[in-house]
Amino acid sequence: MSQITEQIHSSDIGDILENSLDGIRPGFEDCIRLLESDAIHLMGMTAGYITRQKFGKKASFVNNIILNYTNVCITDCKFCAFYRSPGDDEAYTLSLENIEARVKTAWDLYKIRQVLIQGGHNPNLGVEYYEDAFRLIRTKFPKIGIHGLSTSEIDMVARVEKSSTKEILSRLKDAGLQSVPGAGAEILVDSVKKIISPKKISSDEWIRIMEEAHQLGLPSSATMMYGSVESTHDIAEHFEKIVKLQEKTQGFMAFIPWSFEPNNTLLQKENIVSYGAGGLKLLKMIAISRLVLDGLIPHIQSSWLTNGVGMAQLALQYGADDFGGTLIGEEVVSCTGARSTELTDQRIIDAIQQIGYQVEERDNFYDTVCMH
Numbered sequence: 001m002s003q004i005t006e007q008i009h010s011s012d013i014g015d016i017l018e019n020s021l022d023g024i025r026p027g028f029e030d031c032i033r034l035l036e037s038d039a040i041h042l043m044g045m046t047a048g049y050i051t052r053q054k055f056g057k058k059a060s061f062v063n064n065i066i067l068n069y070t071n072v073c074i075t076d077c078k079f080c081a082f083y084r085s086p087g088d089d090e091a092y093t094l095s096l097e098n099i100e101a102r103v104k105t106a107w108d109l110y111k112i113r114q115v116l117i118q119g120g121h122n123p124n125l126g127v128e129y130y131e132d133a134f135r136l137i138r139t140k141f142p143k144i145g146i147h148g149l150s151t152s153e154i155d156m157v158a159r160v161e162k163s164s165t166k167e168i169l170s171r172l173k174d175a176g177l178q179s180v181p182g183a184g185a186e187i188l189v190d191s192v193k194k195i196i197s198p199k200k201i202s203s204d205e206w207i208r209i210m211e212e213a214h215q216l217g218l219p220s221s222a223t224m225m226y227g228s229v230e231s232t233h234d235i236a237e238h239f240e241k242i243v244k245l246q247e248k249t250q251g252f253m254a255f256i257p258w259s260f261e262p263n264n265t266l267l268q269k270e271n272i273v274s275y276g277a278g279g280l281k282l283l284k285m286i287a288i289s290r291l292v293l294d295g296l297i298p299h300i301q302s303s304w305l306t307n308g309v310g311m312a313q314l315a316l317q318y319g320a321d322d323f324g325g326t327l328i329g330e331e332v333v334s335c336t337g338a339r340s341t342e343l344t345d346q347r348i349i350d351a352i353q354q355i356g357y358q359v360e361e362r363d364n365f366y367d368t369v370c371m372h
C-alpha cells in the first residue's frame with residue numbers, strides 16, 4: 001500500500017480514501033464526491049485493499065439456477081425486455097411439474113445450492129402457487145436454498161390476495177422461502193422510478209417490504225441498477241437509503257450494483273438511453289459500493305451477468321468478493337442480448353483461479369460448501 005499512499009494523499013478524494021483506510025465510511029456528500037471523481041483506479045486500489053484485508057485473495061460463488069417462473073407482467077417497466085402482457089402469444093407460466101423437472105435436472109447435473117426465483121407481476125398467480133413451489137423444492141431437494149421473489153413481486157401477490165405484504169412474507173417463509181433478492185430497487189428515488197418503472201412500487205414501499213422481510217428473519221440482498229436516467233445525487237441517495245435500513249436491521253447479506261442494458265427495451269426505443277454504461281463505470285460502482293458499505297454489508301457481488309467474465313475478474317480487484325451465481329436458465333437479461341453464454345461452475349472456478357485467488361463455493365447464506 002505504501003507506494004500509492006502519496007497518490008491517494010494528493011488526489012481530489014484523498015481525504016475520503018484515507019478515512020476509508022482508517023475504517024471511516026464515506027457519508028452522503030463524500031459519496032457524491034466519489035461519484036464525481038475520475039480517480040477510479042485509486043478508489044479501486046483502496047476498495048480492493050480493504051476487501052483483501054477481510055477476505056484474503058479469495059472469492060466466493062454459488063452454484064444456482066434462476067427460475068423465471070412467468071414472463072406475464074402488468075407493470076410495463078421501460079428498462080425490461082423480458083415481460084409479455086397477459087394473453088400474449090409468448091406469455092408463459094411454469095407448472096409445478098416443470099419447476100420440479102428444472103430443479104431436479106440442475107441438482108443432478110450441477111448439485112446447485114440455490115434457486116433464485118423471479119418473474120413478472122402476474123395477476124393470475126395467488127400465494128398458493130408460490131407456497132406449493134417452495135414446499136416442493138424444500139421437501140424434495142433439502143440442500144437447495146430458496147432465494148425468491150423481489151419486493152415488488154411480493155407486493156403483487158399481496159394485492160392479488162388482498163392481504164398485507166407482511167402476511168404474504170410470513171406465509172412464504174413457512175413454505176420454505178429463505179431469503180429475498182434485492183431486485184426491484186433499481187434506483188430508490190421516485191423521480192427516477194416515475195420515468196423507468198412508473199407502475200412499480202415506490203422507493204418507500206421497497207424499503208418497507210425489505211424491512212418486513214428482515215424483521216421476519218428473512219435476510220436479503222440489495223441491488224442498484226445504474227446507467228439509466230439517474231443523476232449522481234440519485235445514486236448517493238440510493239446508497240444512503242440502503243445504509244440507513246442496514247443500520248437498523250442488519251438484514252442485507254450482499255450488495256449488487258448492475259448496469260442497465262438498453263437493448264430491446266422501451267428506454268432505448270424512445271431514445272431515452274442508447275448505450276450501456278460500460279466497464280469503467282462498473283469498476284467505479286463496485287469500488288464505491290465497497291467503500292460506502294464497508295463494515296455494514298459484508299459482500300459485494302461482481303455483476304458478471306451484464307458485464308462479462310473479464311470485467312467480473314477486474315471487479316474482484318476493485319472491491320467485490322463474490323462472483324455471484326452460475327445463473328443457469330437466466331432469461332430476463334438474456335432478452336437484451338447482453339448475455340453471450342451461460343456460466344458453469346467450472347468456468348467461474350477457472351475465472352477466479354486465473355487471477356490467483358482461492359475459490360469458495362458457497363450456499364444461499366454465504367456459508368462455505370467447499371473450497372476449490
Ligand code: SF4
Nearest residue numbers: 073075076077080120
Ligand atoms: S422488470 Fe419485472 S416488473 Fe418490470 S416489466 Fe419486467 S418483469 Fe415486469
